[in-house]
Amino acid sequence: MKTTENITITDGRLNRALKQRINPYVSQTATKIVNESLEKSMARFGKITKIYPYLDKAEVQLTGSKKKVLCRLPHNYAGDIIDFHTPQGTREYCEKLNEPCIIPLGAMHCIVLKIHEKDSSEYFITNYYNPKEITGISLPKPGNARLICRTSTKETYLEFGMNGFNVVSTKKPKTKYGEFKNDDTEVDYADAENVYTKEEVYTKKEVDDLIAQKIGEALENKESDEGDDNGTTN
Structure with a gap:
């Protein structure tokens, strides 16, 4: 009985094995397996x-x-x-x-x-x-990122980057804070027209200096009044 161990391998036998056994397997079964695995991945x-x-x-x-x-x-x-x-x-x-x-x-x-x-x-x-191509949306400038909420009428977004931080909203932004969900305190910011500017707000030092100035003026006026009273004759 002959086995594969005592078979003489020749080029002809290798070619026949490739054509009759290996090639059909590769072209059908193996190709199908590869294609299915590739499609799944x-x-x-x-x-x-x-x-x-x-x-x-x-x-x-x-x-x-x-x-x-x-x-x-x-x-x-x-x-x-x-x-x-x-x-x-x-x-x-x-x-x-x-x-x-x-x-x-x-x-x-x-x-x-x-x-x-x-x-x-x-x-x-x-x-x-x-x-699709981006149409009807205001895109951020170079160096900025924008998170956009698109509605049927207007556009609301947060933008930050080289141009700073901007909030664009159809309604006044609201902020809530609190330790618990049922203990939130709503914070309403004033309208822009009612906000004080930096020039309108005094610092603590400016207030202290102003108080000291007014106290000094009051003391001087009191001393002046007392001098006038002492020098008056009936």
């Missing part, structure tokens, strides 16, 4: 259809497909500081997940990746993107 474009605030997840419909996947929402910070965003939309209840959800009013285009964990069918939103 590639980023996909999508559009958010539902937001689950309490799950910190979103439902995303993949671009060019009817498939909808559940995605974890991204955050720029973690630990002691974390950022949340709840978009404007219609409040509904998802019967599938038994969770309250929000249907966004505006389009939220995103980039998603498959989470490679055992028994996981979830995806992760890596970032958001704007598929």
Whole structure:
């Protein structure tokens, strides 16, 4: 009985093995495995259809497909500081997940990746993107960053950078402070027309000097009055 150990390897036999055995496997089975693995690892474009605030997840419909996947929402910070965003939309209840959800009013285009964990069918939103040219938005000047809130009528934003710190709002900004949630104290800032300027406000030193000056003038006037009284004759 012949085995592979006592077979003489020739160029012809190698060529036949490649053509009859190895090439068909590589071109069919191996190629399919590679393509499937590559597709699973590639980023996909999508559009958010539902937001689950309490799950910190979103439902995303993949671009060019009817498939909808559940995605974890991204955050720029973690630990002691974390950022949340709840978009404007219609409040509904998802019967599938038994969770309250929000249907966004505006389009939220995103980039998603498959989470490679055992028994996981979830995806992760890596970032958001704007598929169209930027129109109708006032962009920041070079060297500045701007966080914009777009509404149906006006634009509200925070801007900071080389040009300083600016707050643009359709309503007067409000600030709250307090140790507990139910113990917040609202702070209303005065209107710009009613705010004192630097030239109108005295420093402590200026006030002390002014008081000393007035006391000195009062003492001089008193001494002058007493001198006049002593020199008066009836």
